[in-house]
Amino acid sequence: MKRILLILTAAFALVFPVYRVLAATATPTAQPKTTGEKVQIDTLMERLATKVAELKQTQRMAIYGTVKTTGVASVTVETKTKNLKIELTDDIKVIQDVSGKRTALNTDDIDQGDSVVIFGEFDATLDLMRAKVIFIQSKLPQNIAGLVSTTDAKNFTFSIKDPLGTEILIDFEKNTRANEWNGGSDIAKSGFSKIKTGNLVYISGYPVPNKTNRFSASRILILPGSAVPEETATPKVTLIPTAKPTGKILPTAKATIGPTEIPAP
Structure with missing residues (x-):
């Protein structure tokens, strides 16, 4: 009988093993946030909501x-x-x-x-x-005209005087197109070197920002034959005295009138 009980006990142990129960560790609960952290979060949320509203x-x-x-x-x-x-x-x-x-x-x-x-x-x-x-936006080009008063080949500028006597400084740009009228029906390409003091010029361009009486030229038309010639030495004139009059009146021959012949009828 004891032998049967031992066999049953051993069989029971093999079929149903005994597990050791371990004590479960309790999960830590979330600690309540401090007042300072809550204020920071609320402030961030308000700023975010304000930014979203601004974007809208x-x-x-x-x-x-x-x-x-x-x-x-x-x-x-x-x-x-x-x-x-x-x-x-x-x-x-x-x-x-x-x-x-x-x-x-x-x-x-x-x-x-x-x-x-x-x-x-x-x-x-x-x-x-x-x-x-x-x-x-760039304004529409303005047109001015006048006589060339000075030229500056170093800075590629020249000055003109308009009909009202106002002196205007003209910038000859790299993209400025200059032409010269030869007096006939043809207009030839020209350049800065052809602009002389006294030339009558017609200019299309734009006022220079922040500059008074300064103009950036886009197109220039030079009229020939109007340049002032260079100054030359004036020749001295020597006056040669003429003979003084004597004051005597020379007698003149008296005119005699003779009888005229009347042709016979």
């Missing part, structure tokens, strides 16, 4: 119009639909194409009446545009 209110856009008024911090541009206030930001870029060259300017160069293209961000809430780039 502003949009990138470009406008075209004419400058109506100018100021230190803003300008007003008349567009096709309305007048729009333009805020001049600190990092704004002002550009203009001058004589075929892209020239960087500043906000002081924006004048009333300028045609401009503006790129920036439009704030629908404030109804204004924060400008990033302002491109001033």
Whole structure:
């Protein structure tokens, strides 16, 4: 009987092994955040929400119009639909194409009446545009005429006097096209060396920004035969005295009138 109990006990142990139960380690619970951390998180969330709202209110856009008024911090541009206030930001870029060259300017160069293209961000809430780039469109060329008063071959400039007597300095650019009329029906190509003091010239070009009475020439037409000749030594004239009159009146022969013959009938 004991032998049977031992065999059953051994069989039971083999079929159902005994596992050792280990005590489970308790999972640490999240510690409540301190007041300072909570304030920082709330502040970050508010800033994020504000930025999202700003992005929804502003949009990138470009406008075209004419400058109506100018100021230190803003300008007003008349567009096709309305007048729009333009805020001049600190990092704004002002550009203009001058004589075929892209020239960087500043906000002081924006004048009333300028045609401009503006790129920036439009704030629908404030109804204004924060400008990033302002491109001033080149004005139509102006035409002037006058007599050449001085030339400077070193700097490729010359001065003219217009009909009102105003002296204007002319820049002869690399891309300036000069022509000369020969007095007939032909117009020949010319250059700076052909411009002489006294020449009558017709010039098409643009005023130079920030310069008074200075003009950048695009085209020049030189009229021949109007140059002032170079000064030459004036020859001295020697007067030779003539003989003094004696004051005596010489007698003249008296005219005698003889009888005239009358032809017979």
